[in-house]
Amino acid sequence: MENINLNIEKTLDFISKEKLASYEPKVKACMETLEKGTGLGNDFLGWLHLPSSITKEHLDDLKATAQTLRENCDVVIVAGIGGSYLGARAVIEAMSNSFAWLQEKKAGQPTIIFAGHNISEDYLFELTEFLKDKKFGVINISKSGTTTETALAFRLLKKQCEDQRGKEMARKVIVAVTDAKKGAARTTADKEGYKSFIIPDNVGGRFSVLTPVGLLPIAVAGIDIDQLVAGACEMEKVCANENMYENPAALYAATRNELYQSGKKIEILVNFQPKLHYFMEWWKQLYGESEGKDLKGIYPSSVDFSTDLHSMGQWIQQGERSIFETVVSVETPSHELHFPSDEENLDGLNFLAGKRIDEVNKMAELGTQLAHVDGGVPNLRVSVPSLNEYYLGQLIYFFEKACGISGYLLEVNPFNQPGVEAYKKNMFALLNKPGYEKESEAIRARLKK
Numbered sequence: 100m101e102n103i104n105l106n107i108e109k110t111l112d113f114i115s116k117e118k119l120a121s122y123e124p125k126v127k128a129c130m131e132t133l134e135k136g137t138g139l140g141n142d143f144l145g146w147l148h149l150p151s152s153i154t155k156e157h158l159d160d161l162k163a164t165a166q167t168l169r170e171n172c173d174v175v176i177v178a179g180i181g182g183s184y185l186g187a188r189a190v191i192e193a194m195s196n197s198f199a200w201l202q203e204k205k206a207g208q209p210t211i212i213f214a215g216h217n218i219s220e221d222y223l224f225e226l227t228e229f230l231k232d233k234k235f236g237v238i239n240i241s242k243s244g245t246t247t248e249t250a251l252a253f254r255l256l257k258k259q260c261e262d263q264r265g266k267e268m269a270r271k272v273i274v275a276v277t278d279a280k281k282g283a284a285r286t287t288a289d290k291e292g293y294k295s296f297i298i299p300d301n302v303g304g305r306f307s308v309l310t311p312v313g314l315l316p317i318a319v320a321g322i323d324i325d326q327l328v329a330g331a332c333e334m335e336k337v338c339a340n341e342n343m344y345e346n347p348a349a350l351y352a353a354t355r356n357e358l359y360q361s362g363k364k365i366e367i368l369v370n371f372q373p374k375l376h377y378f379m380e381w382w383k384q385l386y387g388e389s390e391g392k393d394l395k396g397i398y399p400s401s402v403d404f405s406t407d408l409h410s411m412g413q414w415i416q417q418g419e420r421s422i423f424e425t426v427v428s429v430e431t432p433s434h435e436l437h438f439p440s441d442e443e444n445l446d447g448l449n450f451l452a453g454k455r456i457d458e459v460n461k462m463a464e465l466g467t468q469l470a471h472v473d474g475g476v477p478n479l480r481v482s483v484p485s486l487n488e489y490y491l492g493q494l495i496y497f498f499e500k501a502c503g504i505s506g507y508l509l510e511v512n513p514f515n516q517p518g519v520e521a522y523k524k525n526m527f528a529l530l531n532k533p534g535y536e537k538e539s540e541a542i543r544a545r546l547k548k
């Protein structure tokens with residue numbers, strides 16, 4: 100079977116082949132550092148050989164729990180934020196019918212809704228109202244078990260589930276995915292007797308999609324997690340190759356770092372398939388939290404084309420030349436739709452008659468690539484044979500491995516995120532959280548000035 104493929108040809112007008120080649124020993128060293136666990140953040144390398152270490156028993160346990168939720172719920176709320184929701188959402192949206200939410204419900208196929216990723220009163224009000232007559236369950240996902248956004252949503256949902264469905268049924272349809280020992284989510288799960296899954300200590304949130312964090316919600320959505328893991332396993336092998344030019348993760352890491360050194364400070368991840376929107380959101384957290392530190396790091400951004408060609412296209416074509424693009428291109432769509440011929444041809448579109456819609460999309464893609472490269476935007480292309488679980492698994496592992504290598508090339512710790520604590524500290528101080536008395540005083544004095 101074919102694999103996903105990286106093409107960097109359209110960056111070579113911007114960076115030299117020689118410069119790129121000089122990365123080969125560095126990339127090799129970074130890969131060795133990852134393998135030996137001798138680099139920064141080496142407590143968090145559990146993702147590196149995760150795909151190949153997933154057992155059939157573990158997958159069966161996840162599938163059995165998913166089945167319980169599917170049988171007993173019309174709606175399942177996945178509560179989590181950041182790495183505790185983006186991976187699941189990325190895969191579920193990529194694999195679901197775009198209009199599933201408008202279609203009549205099939206028994207045993209619950210609607211998946213995400214919560215715990217914002218603090219919007221309107222969002223939570225509207226959600227709790229919607230759930231009032233629904234048989235719903237909750238997957239509460241938090242590695243720390245204390246993240247405010249998620250904990251707040253979970254308290255509301257737990258109470259509503261118990262009130263509506265009774266304590267006994269709630270115990271059946273609430274599942275926790277959290278740390279083995281620490282945190283409030285673990286305490287609650289143990290006390291209430293919820294089925295729970297463990298997030299390994301050595302897997303950080305943004306690298307956790309192939310743990311129960313992602314696999315359980317994905318299985319509840321009826322998506323094949325065996326294939327997802329199989330795809331990731333295949334990439335684990337491919338991305339172990341020491342030859343940089345035969346290892347897409349190594350080549351991607353080297354190319355983007357050289358582009359960064361040459362002044363391209365922003366990477367735009369591009370799709371031409373709206374179903375990949377949340378995949379890009381997952382990628383942004385992966386790279387943003389991993390590399391944006393020590394006053395360094397490529398700023399990861401994303402666009403959905405051709406939609407955003409009509410909004411951001413102008414900036415990309417002619418704005419500041421500090422950007423490069425990485426296009427995730429799906430070669431073959433899952434469905435076929437031909438453009439009809441029209442006798443009157445009032446819209447002048449008969450030149451497209453008989454063509455597949457995807458042919459038009461592909462020409463938009465090619466036309467955009469040429470225009471943007473002409474406009475000074477280097478272009479990388481990751482082609483994906485088709486949008487299925489297997490290739491999504493490949494994409495996930497490819498981007499994770501490249502991120503580890505890339506972070507080490509940049510000489511940062513790609514596995515911590517100390518910066519995200521700053522807003523939390525202020526928020527807790529402003530909300531008078533016990534333990535933050537000093538900070539509360541200081542922040543109030545600052546606001547009075």
Ligand SMILES: O=P(O)(O)OC[C@H]1O[C@](O)(CO)[C@@H](O)[C@@H]1O
Pocket residue numbers: 180181182183240241242243244245246249304305388516519
């Ligand atoms: O799973 P948790 O501990 O709730 O954390 C959710 C997210 O919050 C962060 O810790 C940032 O605060 C992310 O790194 C993480 O993915």
